[in-house]
Amino acid sequence: MKKRLHWLLMLGLSISGNMITNDILASKYWQFANIRPFYDGLRIQFHQENYMILQISLFLKTSLGLSRLSKRNCLLVLALVIESFVVYADPVATNNTEIEKGRRIYLEGVLSSGTPLQGQRGETEHLEGMAAACETCHRRSGMGSLEGNIVVPPISGRFLFATEENRPIALVDYRAAKNLTRAHAAYTDASLARAIREGINVSDSPLSPLMPRYDLDDADIKAVTAYLKTLSSDLPAGVGEDSLRFATIVTPGVDVKKKDVMIAMMRTAFSQRNNTQQTYSGRMRMPIDLIPRTLRNWQLSVWELQGKPETWGAQLAEKYRQEPVFAVISGVSNTTWAPVHAFCEQEKLPCVMPSIALPPAAADFYSMYYSRGVVLEADVLAKYLRDQGKKTPVRLLQVYQEDEVGLGASQSLIAALRDSGIKVENYVLNSQTGSKLSKQLKSLSKNDAVMFWLQPEELTKAFKAAPKKLAVPAFMSGSLAEENYSVVSKSLKSSMQVVYPYELGEKRKKNLSVLKDWLKSWSLPLVDEAFQSEVFFDLLFLTDMTSQMLDNLYPDYMLERAEDMLSVGSNVSVYPHLSMSRGQRFASKGAYIAGFSKDGSLKANSGWIVPW
Amino acid sequence: MFYGNQVSNLISGRLLIKFILSGILLLSLSVSAEEASKESPDYKQSIGNYVVPDVSVVRLDGEKLSFIKELDDGRPVIMNFIFASCSAICPMLSHVFSKVQDQVVKKGQKFHLVSISIDPENDTPAKLTKYALKFEAGSNWDFYTGTIESSLAIQKAFNVYRGDKMNHSSVILMRAAPGKSWFRLDGFMSPDQIVREYSHLKEL
Numbered sequence: 001m002k003k004r005l006h007w008l009l010m011l012g013l014s015i016s017g018n019m020i021t022n023d024i025l026a027s028k029y030w031q032f033a034n035i036r037p038f039y040d041g042l043r044i045q046f047h048q049e050n051y052m053i054l055q056i057s058l059f060l061k062t063s064l065g066l067s068r069l070s071k072r073n074c075l076l077v078l079a080l081v082i083e084s085f086v087v088y089a090d091p092v093a094t095n096n097t098e099i100e101k102g103r104r105i106y107l108e109g110v111l112s113s114g115t116p117l118q119g120q121r122g123e124t125e126h127l128e129g130m131a132a133a134c135e136t137c138h139r140r141s142g143m144g145s146l147e148g149n150i151v152v153p154p155i156s157g158r159f160l161f162a163t164e165e166n167r168p169i170a171l172v173d174y175r176a177a178k179n180l181t182r183a184h185a186a187y188t189d190a191s192l193a194r195a196i197r198e199g200i201n202v203s204d205s206p207l208s209p210l211m212p213r214y215d216l217d218d219a220d221i222k223a224v225t226a227y228l229k230t231l232s233s234d235l236p237a238g239v240g241e242d243s244l245r246f247a248t249i250v251t252p253g254v255d256v257k258k259k260d261v262m263i264a265m266m267r268t269a270f271s272q273r274n275n276t277q278q279t280y281s282g283r284m285r286m287p288i289d290l291i292p293r294t295l296r297n298w299q300l301s302v303w304e305l306q307g308k309p310e311t312w313g314a315q316l317a318e319k320y321r322q323e324p325v326f327a328v329i330s331g332v333s334n335t336t337w338a339p340v341h342a343f344c345e346q347e348k349l350p351c352v353m354p355s356i357a358l359p360p361a362a363a364d365f366y367s368m369y370y371s372r373g374v375v376l377e378a379d380v381l382a383k384y385l386r387d388q389g390k391k392t393p394v395r396l397l398q399v400y401q402e403d404e405v406g407l408g409a410s411q412s413l414i415a416a417l418r419d420s421g422i423k424v425e426n427y428v429l430n431s432q433t434g435s436k437l438s439k440q441l442k443s444l445s446k447n448d449a450v451m452f453w454l455q456p457e458e459l460t461k462a463f464k465a466a467p468k469k470l471a472v473p474a475f476m477s478g479s480l481a482e483e484n485y486s487v488v489s490k491s492l493k494s495s496m497q498v499v500y501p502y503e504l505g506e507k508r509k510k511n512l513s514v515l516k517d518w519l520k521s522w523s524l525p526l527v528d529e530a531f532q533s534e535v536f537f538d539l540l541f542l543t544d545m546t547s548q549m550l551d552n553l554y555p556d557y558m559l560e561r562a563e564d565m566l567s568v569g570s571n572v573s574v575y576p577h578l579s580m581s582r583g584q585r586f587a588s589k590g591a592y593i594a595g596f597s598k599d600g601s602l603k604a605n606s607g608w609i610v611p612w
Numbered sequence: 613m614f615y616g617n618q619v620s621n622l623i624s625g626r627l628l629i630k631f632i633l634s635g636i637l638l639l640s641l642s643v644s645a646e647e648a649s650k651e652s653p654d655y656k657q658s659i660g661n662y663v664v665p666d667v668s669v670v671r672l673d674g675e676k677l678s679f680i681k682e683l684d685d686g687r688p689v690i691m692n693f694i695f696a697s698c699s700a701i702c703p704m705l706s707h708v709f710s711k712v713q714d715q716v717v718k719k720g721q722k723f724h725l726v727s728i729s730i731d732p733e734n735d736t737p738a739k740l741t742k743y744a745l746k747f748e749a750g751s752n753w754d755f756y757t758g759t760i761e762s763s764l765a766i767q768k769a770f771n772v773y774r775g776d777k778m779n780h781s782s783v784i785l786m787r788a789a790p791g792k793s794w795f796r797l798d799g800f801m802s803p804d805q806i807v808r809e810y811s812h813l814k815e816l
């Protein structure tokens with residue numbers, strides 16, 4: 001009989017088909033013959049109008065007694081279900097508008113009437129619009145955060161409306177007992193409304209004085225509640241029962257040695273991590289390690305792109321469709337990255353700190369970068385030259401290749417030197433370079449300077465054409481040179497300086513020793529120190545992030561954790577400082593102007609320049 | 613070096629008197645703290661003799677200045693630590709400063725509100741200017757950024773450095789005049805409470 005009712009209900013709900021999303025139909029609750037979890041599962045996913053139908057059925061189930069339910073009663077249930085559907089015409093559409101209204105209140109601080117959200121904090125502080133939006137503190141994922149000793153608790157539906165037994169765990173640092181999850185009874189729609197309006201929690205105690213009180217009308221309360229119930233609820237593609245899949249991306253034209261070492265490093269770290277995550281690895285474990293689902297196996301997809309950048313978007317979409325991933329980690333390109341950036345934004349896919357020379361200028365949400373690349377170098381050089389006083393050059397010649405990176409860098413320098421009094425001239429390196437460049441460089445005089453925006457191959461070409469000694473201050477891009485300073489002759493080194501976005505000297509040695517030991521112990525080659533340090537840091541950072549996220553594997557939460565965690569802990573990267581925060585997307589923010597010492601190594605000629 | 617200075621200060625008799633005086637003062641302040649605790653039990657007062665580090669800072673107008681000189685310009689100082697992209701604590705701290713500013717201006721008292729960025733590489737003068745505008749900062753409220761090193765030196769000297777900017781906590785420091793002790797408030801305070809503490813400050 002139980003089973004019959006179950007099927008009947010399924011039928012009834014199927015008739016009111018557009019109430020049930022595909023997710024729910026596919027959800028595991030359908031496989032239970034027992035109806036109890038079936039109800040529970042649906043109750044969580046459905047919103048007020050939707051599960052009213054189930055409430056009616058549930059009422060029938062309890063009042064009539066399941067086992068004695070006759071055929072007639074079953075039909076009655078079905079009739080009621082259908083009737084409810086007729087009464088609540090198209091509840092999914094209603095619900096979607098409601099969720100959208102809630103989303104605007106939560107993220108943008110705009111009420112359904114279109115007027116700004118108003119909040120009151122304490123007696124004196126009136127908040128309005130964006131400043132009053134829930135997202136400001138609870139963040140986009142609704143998973144909350146920790147600032148100092150201020151805990152901003154998670155408020156997505158699966159935390160608020162869950163009972164003690166089924167509430168997930170969220171934490172930031174288990175050693176410091178900084179637990180985000182709070183013990184409390186399950187909220188109901190009514191107790192949540194009271195919390196939002198009056199600042200009284202479900203246990204009748206006042207909320208933190210940091211939490212504003214909101215004067216929301218019933219419709220807006222309903223909208224926010226509906227939004228919270230959908231927020232960070234379904235785990236994204238790429239998160240399996242026992243697996244967590246990541247991708248890394250390689251664009252065409254990348255040096256094979258770099259590509260190979262990156263993939264080898266990632267595969268090594270993944271298998272090292274998976275092997276130590278096995279339950280019986282013999283490793284001493286933190287109790288937190290044993291929380292189910294933190295032991296997912298990491299899997300790596302390598303997405304190698306081909307052809308022109310215009311076609312990358314479609315290639316990425318196809319690869320993602322075939323093998324969905326949770327996030328893109330690292331990646332390498334010596335040309336544009338814009339199509340990847342656009343893809344990550346469109347798919348809401350975290351893309352964490354690839355090794356690239358030219359990140360897109362716009363800081364969106366889903367991509368994070370080590371720095372602004374050559375654009376940052378252009379700004380640093382401009383600031384350095386402007387601050388030279390009497391020695392500031394009158395004319396600057398910049399030599400670059402006519403590709404995405406060369407154009408991006410040279411245009412940035414022109415923009416950064418606007419109104420500086422320094423006249424910028426461009427020299428585009430091409431196949432006929434030789435005597436022409438040589439002539440240009442020889443013609444430079446006392447008040448001039450030259451900047452080389454070139455990658456290793458082109459650097460060799462350019463320096464072959466250069467006169468033995470340059471009579472003017474010369475600069476080259478540190479990130480583009482990829483540590484290939486052997487192409488700079490000894491005599492050229494005396495007038496050459498490098499715009500260098502990485503750490504130097506003893507501190508660098510110390511910070512990179514972990515990477516070097518790791519490479520040695522896994523017999524991996526050292527091809528490009530700065531590049532490999534970026535890949536290595538990504539892998540360590542990923543380990544830290546996922547261990548803090550536990551089972552809360554939501555893309556937005558991952559980026560928020562990254563924002564908050566990046567500057568915590570010891571620095572094992574090639575950069576002096578890495579730091580992000582809410583809304584920041586570029587981790588390192590400056591560069592040195594470095595010169596060559598007698599032994600050919602680089603030394604800082606300036607302090608760490610942050611171009612404001 | 614700073615520790616060295618503090619030790620030599622400790623030995624001096626002048627400081628001993630200061631200590632006794634501040635002890636008495638703390639006692640008297642604790643009365644007001646009790647009053648205050650009705651509104652907010654969450655803040656703690658103390659007296660500190662911090663050595664202001666000799667570093668340069670950049671004011672929101674882009675001017676590079678000596679931090680010591682900025683604090684020693686004759687006005688009593690009320691100082692906090694913020695960063696522009698901080699979501700929960702800083703907006704509240706800055707709001708409180710904004711209200712303190714209005715109240716102290718109304719009373720006609722001299723003052724200098726000082727907000728130090730703990731995320732200096734990101735907080736450019738332009739960003740701080742925008743931030744200041746949002747909180748309606750007037751001519752007696754300055755924001756300072758600079759290098760990471762100078763910001764760290766200041767945070768460490770005033771014992772507010774907690775390893776990372778996400779670990780920062782709500783602290784307000786006040787000083788009546790150069791050479792006087794610093795009065796420190798840890799926790800969340802209402803503008804009224806701060807203004808009340810500020811009017812007791814000259815006794816320090």
